Amino acid sequence: MTRQLVAVTACVSGVAHTYMAAERLEKLCQIEKWSIKIETQGALGIENELTAADIEQADVVLLITDIELAGAARFTHCRCVQSGINAFLREPQKTISAVRRIFGTPQDTHIILS
DSSP states (O other): OOOEEEEEEEOSSSSHHHHHHHHHHHHHHHHHTOEEEEEEEETTEEESOOOHHHHHHOSEEEEEESSOOTTGGGGTTSOEEEEOHHHHHHOHHHHHHHHHHHTTSOTTOEEEOO
16 A cells, blocks of 8 residues: 655755755655655745645654645644754654654654754
8 A cells, every 4th residue: 555645844044944945845856756745835835735635645744844834724623743844854854753753653643853
């Protein structure tokens, strides 16, 4: 069974790290054989915006961000892994391990990585 993930990446400047994190996530999900759709909130605004259906169908939501996200309330009742963008770029496996752990948990479960 293919796992469905959605993610939002956003950094303070909204330029390099936002897109670096999105690219890294795509590569890691290919390795894990997980399907992912990534919304970026950067200097160009919100791109590839997640729909309500995308979020509802997702097994896990990843929030890779150093700023307050636009529309963060959309993810309140989801299985969610949160990480700072720099921490994710330094140690992406920490985030991937958290995703593996959260799959079997109830909705509303949130793991916040420091």
